[in-house]
Amino acid sequence: MRENVKGCLFCRSLVEKAEECGVWNPVQEFYAVTFESFSQLNSTFKKEPSKDYRSTDDSGINLNFVYTVYEVLENLPQDAQKHVLKSIINSLLKDRKPHSKDDLRAYIILLLNPQFKNATTYVIFAHLLRQMASLSDQDHHYIVHWLKWINHSCFQSLIKILNGFISCRLFPPKPQDLPPMNKCTWWIPSATKVLALLNASNDLLHPPVVSYMEFYNPGLDHLNLMAEYYTWQNPSAHPGFSFCQYPFVLSITAKRSILQRDSEQQMIIMARRSLVAKVQRRQMPDIGMLFLNLTVRRAHLVSDSLNEIAMKQHDLKKKLKVTFAGEPGLDMGGLTKEWFLLLIRQIFQQEYGMFNYDKTARVFWFSSAPCENYQEFNLVGVLMGLAVYNSIILDIHFPAICYKKLLSPAVVPYNNPSATVGIANVTLNDLKQTLPDLARGLQELLDYEGDVEEDFGLTFQTSVTEFGEVKAHSLKQGGENIHVTNSNRKEYVQLYVDFLLNRSMRSQFQAFYHGFHSVCASNALIMLRPEEVELLVCGSPTMDISELKKVTVYDGYTATDSAIKHFWDLVTHMTLRLQKRFLLFTTGSDRVPIGGMSEMQFKITRVDNTNMLPMAHTCFNQLVLPGYKSRKILKQKLLIAIENAEGFGLE
Template sequence: MRDLPPICLDVRQKQRMSVEALSSEVKVPPLPEPTLPSQPKTVKDFEEDLEKAEATGNWKTVHAFYITAFDSFTELNTAFKKDATASFNTIEDSGVNANLVNAVFDALLNTPQDIQKSVLKGIINSLLQEWKGPRTKDDLRAYFILLQNPQFNITSTYVIYAHLLRQIATLVEADHHFLVHWLKKLSQKKFKQLVERLLQFVSLRLFPAKPEEFPPLTKCSWWIPSAAKVLALLNTANNLVHPPLVPYTDFYNSTLDHIDLMEEYHTWQSFGNSHSRFSFCQYPFVISIAAKKIIIQRDSEQQMISIARQSLVDKVSRRQRPDMNMLFLNMKVRRTHLVSDSLDELTRKRADLKKKLKVTFVGEAGLDMGGLTKEWFLLLIRQIFHPDYGMFTYHKDSHCHWFSSFKCDNYSEFRLVGILMGLAVYNSITLDIRFPPCCYKKLLSPPVVPSDQSTPVGICSVTIDDLCQIMPELAHGLKELLSYEGNVEEDFYSTFQVFQEEFGVIKSYNLKPGGDKIPVTNQNRREYVQLYTDFLLNKSIYKQFAAFYCGFHSVCASNALMLLRPEEVEILVCGSPELDMHALQRSTQYDGYAKTDLTIRYFWDVVLGFPLELQKKLLHFTTGSDRVPVGGMADLNFKISKNETSTNWLPVAHTCFNQLCLPPYKSKKDLKQKLIIGISNSEGFGLE
């Protein structure tokens, strides 16, 4: 919770609000107070009262319940606690009768207007009470219940909702801790509703459809910070649940794509998490990956411009003629020595890594308009990740690469891979790399390079679930060890020692001092599994990953990385696995064909009917990757060209230009057959 900056300086500040300031919809004449029931109403009792009211049109009993229950925090607890007399004081059990809360709120919007207005009046009374000290658990329960009120979907209630959010936001950290753990117990449906309600509140405050409905923004500047902090509580709760209640993308607010993101970023850069200036960058989970990409790219461009300007100034100060090439990172490589030449060039031009990348292949004429750069990435990645090269091990069960643990004298090639990933992010190139999610978690550990050179990098907390993403069979065996009901020491006869084959030689490593003499027992097996996992994913590859980490951050050295989740780094580097072929069809360009031509109509009929696996193969065949850039299919700049010179009538791919060359086909069946042969028998590059 430390990343949640306080909204108000005084957490006990009185929250006063004039009822006269509210809209007419929530003002009701005072109603007689009914007698408080001695026992909480059950769900069955409430539903029976509701059925009678709907059948007879007499809502008196239901009205009396709503008036009583929502009149104050005390009555809220009396009505909705599982046991009105019990003291619930645990983070795992709120003590609230969730079924009754759901039933009461599900019915509320279908009750007569005077009941709904009575509930809002009661909430106003509750929120207007003075704060006379730390909040009790009953107060927290009341906030927890009121937060679920569906009436706050309506803009006319936003003034009340804002004050509720402000009071929740200004609670002390210990109280937030309780709320977070209660929120994670909500059903997926209720949790999602809370998130969507808060996001809508923020969006409508930023861009109101009817500005006259709200107070001037200058008088309610605390509305959005309060909502953001409550969203942070929900985000924390979501991250505590495995699997999460909702995908992390459900917290994205696409409205923020239309604000001045760089102003938000610069405010955050200047003030950090200080409560003196609010910035959405304090709450990066609400910023979409598309918006974050814009921030990173503009930050990158500013760094590129700054470095290029400095190079120009240096030239002029030395009275040398400026050369346009000095504004770019110019790579000259030989195809026959691709890795060594690339490594030499990047090492020599380390100061130019943030400049715009341009690639030239020695002995070949050609101006790099983007195609040569992409070809360089494609060829280099394929060569480095080839099993014979030995830098990475491909695990067939998990379909991903992992770092080879073999020791060597020079880890510069791992640094090269990190630089490639950084250059791909800064130059908007999608790489066909298969790293597990754990890799990106390590890449952000820490998110920025520490100034203290002795601080370890690329080390993060790992679990057996992380190991399962890379080596599922080994992880399964370790899980069986943890659940084994017999005598582990006698039946397994293992010690705190691991063995690895390196160049045909078996080497042993102790997981802890004297590990070869410490047997694994029922009592210490969890420690053994954790140390084994940490050894495989952290310690055994530390030098390799540290070089890789430093290479990536030498290009992407920016505080903008702190805005990213590991999953988002993966999407920036490798693209998204979510395919939308209809979107690709809408954005495709044509050369020699019109989109109404018979061949084109056949093509899309066939492709849209392909199973997902064939669609991925087609995308890989034509672009070099089966994943989609952050901006979606439109960012691929996909083109279909007419090819009437082909002798075998197979489609041809130019992966460097995301181009597919199709000869005319007379039948859909023939096109489908040739297309499947083409994408199945080729990697797509170099066919032309």
């Protein structure tokens, strides 16, 4: 620590003296010497130059000194900054094989240089990235662990610099300032591989240094994403680099686009097969064969849906169209959405017994009660798959671990129906999001300072109530005879968490998993994080009412009417909770599409009956608004309507 402070003070005092006397030679000499070689970098920034620091737990870099040197560097005269860049070029050109841990430290120190955010330094930066990207896996392992100790602002800045480098190379504002693309094809792969080291480092930390979304590069949304996808999927036919190899840089918008395009291709293939089959049977083709047509009765919604989906397994990848038996009308999207809403509302009712609701976490979890068959769990999986496949947002509240399990594995093992699926590595943190009260009790057991065996009297056995009958389950072989002690309580907690989130509802979740993947089977799922699957199913929680206002159309009103002006003023100034309630009231979900509200369709229709409350039809994202003359009355009526709404197809 003393050397840390001394180094920082020395650097600052050197600059202060130069500013006082106007002589910058000592400062330039310090920076030129410091960056002239990797050995000099280590001599300057290593905590103890004589020590090896071969552990992944400590890089040995005096990071605070590094931050100070770079902070001062940014404010130095241009001549001094150029001297640093020349020294870095000399360092990179020197032969340093075989690599040592000192080299790895030097790479990290150079990587943190803020000068590399300027396009004028990109040629030098590219060579640094190329050398880092070509290091061995073992060297990368050390770098990943050492990057964990970089502070938040530098970590975040480094991600931005690397993404800026990639974007500038792809879409250069001044192409003449960069070397021709055909002479530096290695620039983008090198930068992406170094970015992958930062991403791996970020994933090692709990909580991570930055959100996974910080790694998104929005500029990649404008690429030919399907060409990237096909290059990744067919390396023999399309050799070369693909961003799909590093999906953490692709935004959820880009991944959704790939998934939708892949889905569309599968829909076309299925429709083509149906057409060929019709022709081979000498039957007349009809437009209906291009769709997954479901006909259900409202009074028998679940059973009819089960039967229809069971009979039309081969059509699940076609475009969905729903008809309610005995009701005229074409499905232009509204009937499909209503089918989803009504079916989910019925299946998730407590008395239906499939899912248990935790009031603290406000999420549903799978009932562990055994069933004769698990078709209904399969149906819920199919529903989620169809929603993703047909770009429909569902108002489903599962904990994060559900989506982690859905990607375990991301692609169903081929031609192996007995393969284990839906089993994920679970932790106490996963249980905290699912059953927080129970998780709190287990945490207290871990933190207990007394005699666990004497005071708790637990064994490696747990009890579960099934249909009013208490049944015992051993967490390990002979668990009923193994007492929980201070020394084995961590094992007990881990086994208990695994039992609750994996073993106790294994059959239920397997049926759910296979239902989802029967629709969404795509290699594009490999690119998704569990959080991103949740976004695809449930939409984004981010809300911007001004974006909704821009896409709203009016029937009987105009945007300049006083009632409309009052309405938007009220909604815009609502609390976030009320805005979510408003969205739930009018659309059936408090989430918005991944691309934001600008992707929504929203309509406000006028009626003249001022005695009625505002009404909504969630299937059509439509608000029926009486022409209240008073802003105060409008506010009262609107608040009553949205507070009492359940958000399921209100009429």
